[in-house]
Amino acid sequence: MTAKKWFLVVAAASLLFINATPAPAYASSTPYESYNYNYWEEAVPAPAAYVPDRVISGKELGVGDFVEPADMVVDDNGLIHVVDSGNNRIVRIDEKWQVQDIIDGFSNDGKRDGFKNPTGMYVDGDGMMYIADTDNGRVVVLDKDGSLVRFIEKPNSDILASDFKFAPLKVTVDKAKRVFVIAQGMFEGIMQFDPDGEFIGFVGTNKVQRDYTEFFWRLFSTKAQKAQMILFIPTEFSNIDIDAKGFVYATNIDPGSQEPVKRLNPSGEDVLKRYGYFHVKGDILYRLSVGPSKLIDVKVQNDGMYSVLDSNQGKIFTYNDEGDLLYVYGGKSNQAGTFKTPVAIESVGGNHLVLDRGKSNIVAFKPTKFGSKVNEAVMLHHNGEDKQAVPVWEEVLRLNANYDIAYIGIGKSLLMEKRNKEALQYFKLGMDRDGYSVAYKRYRREFMKEHFGNFLSVLVALAASWFAFKLYRAVSRKRKHKLNRPSGSGAQNIGEGKAL
Amino acid sequence: MKQDFIKFPLHLIVHPFDGFWDMKYDGKGKVRVALFILALVVLTVILQNQFAGFLVNYNDPRYLNSLTQLITIVFPFFLWCVSNWAITTLMDGEGKFKEIVMATGYALLPLVLIYVPMTIASRFMVQEETAFYYLFHSISTIWFIGLLFVGTMTVHQYSAFKTIVTMALTVIVMGIIVFLGTLVMSMMQQIIEFIVNIYRELTFRT
Numbered sequence: 001m002t003a004k005k006w007f008l009v010v011a012a013a014s015l016l017f018i019n020a021t022p023a024p025a026y027a028s029s030t031p032y033e034s035y036n037y038n039y040w041e042e043a044v045p046a047p048a049a050y051v052p053d054r055v056i057s058g059k060e061l062g063v064g065d066f067v068e069p070a071d072m073v074v075d076d077n078g079l080i081h082v083v084d085s086g087n088n089r090i091v092r093i094d095e096k097w098q099v100q101d102i103i104d105g106f107s108n109d110g111k112r113d114g115f116k117n118p119t120g121m122y123v124d125g126d127g128m129m130y131i132a133d134t135d136n137g138r139v140v141v142l143d144k145d146g147s148l149v150r151f152i153e154k155p156n157s158d159i160l161a162s163d164f165k166f167a168p169l170k171v172t173v174d175k176a177k178r179v180f181v182i183a184q185g186m187f188e189g190i191m192q193f194d195p196d197g198e199f200i201g202f203v204g205t206n207k208v209q210r211d212y213t214e215f216f217w218r219l220f221s222t223k224a225q226k227a228q229m230i231l232f233i234p235t236e237f238s239n240i241d242i243d244a245k246g247f248v249y250a251t252n253i254d255p256g257s258q259e260p261v262k263r264l265n266p267s268g269e270d271v272l273k274r275y276g277y278f279h280v281k282g283d284i285l286y287r288l289s290v291g292p293s294k295l296i297d298v299k300v301q302n303d304g305m306y307s308v309l310d311s312n313q314g315k316i317f318t319y320n321d322e323g324d325l326l327y328v329y330g331g332k333s334n335q336a337g338t339f340k341t342p343v344a345i346e347s348v349g350g351n352h353l354v355l356d357r358g359k360s361n362i363v364a365f366k367p368t369k370f371g372s373k374v375n376e377a378v379m380l381h382h383n384g385e386d387k388q389a390v391p392v393w394e395e396v397l398r399l400n401a402n403y404d405i406a407y408i409g410i411g412k413s414l415l416m417e418k419r420n421k422e423a424l425q426y427f428k429l430g431m432d433r434d435g436y437s438v439a440y441k442r443y444r445r446e447f448m449k450e451h452f453g454n455f456l457s458v459l460v461a462l463a464a465s466w467f468a469f470k471l472y473r474a475v476s477r478k479r480k481h482k483l484n485r486p487s488g489s490g491a492q493n494i495g496e497g498k499a500l
Numbered sequence: 501m502k503q504d505f506i507k508f509p510l511h512l513i514v515h516p517f518d519g520f521w522d523m524k525y526d527g528k529g530k531v532r533v534a535l536f537i538l539a540l541v542v543l544t545v546i547l548q549n550q551f552a553g554f555l556v557n558y559n560d561p562r563y564l565n566s567l568t569q570l571i572t573i574v575f576p577f578f579l580w581c582v583s584n585w586a587i588t589t590l591m592d593g594e595g596k597f598k599e600i601v602m603a604t605g606y607a608l609l610p611l612v613l614i615y616v617p618m619t620i621a622s623r624f625m626v627q628e629e630t631a632f633y634y635l636f637h638s639i640s641t642i643w644f645i646g647l648l649f650v651g652t653m654t655v656h657q658y659s660a661f662k663t664i665v666t667m668a669l670t671v672i673v674m675g676i677i678v679f680l681g682t683l684v685m686s687m688m689q690q691i692i693e694f695i696v697n698i699y700r701e702l703t704f705r706t
Binding site for chain 1 (some may be wrong): 554555560624626627628
């Protein structure tokens with residue numbers, strides 16, 4: 001009877017308990033999982049930095065579906081240009097998602113001319129449009145009203161093979177109106193043209209990595225076999241962008257490369273800062289069946305931040321100017337806010353836009369509180385206002401206590417304020433050994449200065465006591481010696497005899 | 501006590517030829533001292549992994565395990581002793597197993613003597629000074645290998661060249677022992693599984 005009673009009580013209690021449990025709180029609002037890598041090379045869950053805001057297709061804009069759109073660019077006025085390759089047109093959209101106009105042709109010597117499979121575009125500060133008109137083998141330069149300025153066509157140069165086909169894919173322009181073009185099959189690097197469209201030369205060649213096993217096999221193969229082996233040629237660049245200082249950012253899709261993102265200075269050297277925990281290469285950990293990130297677009301934003309787009313897993317990786325991975329978001333699936341074949345990333349007014357060729361639409365992402373706080377702190381740090389960045393970093397840490405960059409940021413600010421001891425702690429939390437070393441060096445010097453008197457007194461006291469001890473021993477031994485001498489010599493001999 | 505545990509080991513590490521000779525022929529070495537030094541090495545390595553300064557300590561504190569560290573030191577130690585004994589028995593070595601354990605144990609002493617102060621000092625170092633930390637670590641390793649060399653040479657009464665060959669062979673034998681060990685393990689596993697399967701078959705039949 002009692003057993004039954006007990007059972008009932010327990011059952012009732014458990015029922016109560018089930019009802020009392022709140023609805024699971026893990027239902028995330030994003031269709032992807034956000035994470036970041038910690039110092040120990042582990043992917044740690046993190047709050048989403050950007051969430052999908054809306055998805056826009058060509059039909060919704062009232063211009064008919066996009067067909068295989070290949071590129072998207074936002075000009076200084078916030079006007080979005082979509083390169084609708086399959087329809088051979090450029091669609092211009094303002095920030096309120098109203099179509100401004102459609103450029104599908106231009107007047108060339110009085111005749112109507114059009115594009116043939118355009119795949120890249122750039123709009124410079126004056127509103128001049130540079131369109132990589134791929135199948136026509138030319139770059140079309142239009143002014144902001146859409147009338148033709150000039151063509152950049154297949155260059156005649158000694159360093160180019162005469163039978164090569166000029167098929168520009170991506171294009172960007174610097175402040176001096178130099179034009180950088182990525183062309184199909186151009187392994188030598190990025191083609192550079194002067195403002196008049198004359199070919200200057202190449203910048204930023206990708207290096208071929210030496211493969212030692214291949215070298216080993218080559219030692220043992222015959223000439224005929226060698227001829228059958230694949231040639232090792234450098235990979236092409238996949239996309240380019242330019243920052244406010246005129247440095248060209250370029251991505252490539254070389255799967256084995258540790259440096260798929262490059263920042264090229266005017267003489268073509270890679271000057272990207274890579275001070276983060278890991279290489280600037282997208283995912284650090286990945287399944288072998290999935291493979292490494294394939295970076296196909298890069299967008300430089302304000303304050304030295306840049307985002308790269310991984311077409312392999314549909315993720316966007318954002319780095320700061322020092323090469324720290326700030327956040328990762330995005331994914332591939334059929335849900336709204338994810339991608340099928342993402343091809344281009346842009347940023348407009350703090351939001352990110354991603355063009356998806358597979359779904360023929362644009363996904364707009366807006367920053368969450370976490371994302372915007374990180375952006376703000378990075379901006380403050382970049383502008384040298386580290387002290388103002390501290391409360392922002394603290395806010396970031398409240399949202400994500402695993403965010404190492406925030407600890408390092410606070411540490412750097414404390415270091416600047418000469419609060420070295422506190423800085424030590426933050427650098428340790430952020431696993432920043434260089435910062436820690438600097439802070440410790442200063443702290444140690446301060447400590448020594450402060451306690452120099454104490455150190456010296458202890459040292460003198462120690463030396464004095466040691467001296468006194470020595471003296472005491474010497475004196476007492478002498479006395480013993482004196483006392484033992486008359487009768488002691490015989491005893492000593494006996495003792496020695498025993499020992500021997 | 502003081503003679504066995506402090507004076508003689510300290511004498512041995514700075515006068516290895518004398519020391520190992522005394523250890524072998526004058527009976528000054530004690531196995532328990534060697535094992536005590538081994539225990540000290542385990543302790544110092546554990547302390548070093550846990551307490552070395554942030555700038556030189558690249559261990560992930562979440563995965564530090566004293567038992568694993570104990571095994572990774574004690575197991576190779578005895579593996580070395582057994583392999584060395586096995587190989588020197590075939591190569592006319594004069595050393596007994598006890599002497600090999602003693603020689604190896606005493607040779608470990610520099611590790612203890614250097615690791616402990618360096619662990620403490622590393623906590624007060626900045627990046628530029630960590631070079632000294634690594635320098636002293638290298639010194640202790642070289643010292644240890646030198647002592648092991650002299651110890652092996654003296655214990656077995658070998659020439660220098662033969663000692664080097666023996667030491668190299670010992671390392672190979674260590675590998676063979678580990679290989680055979682894993683082989684036996686996996687065989688045993690399969691045999692046990694086989695017997696269990698037969699048992700199961702029989703129980704299901706009836």
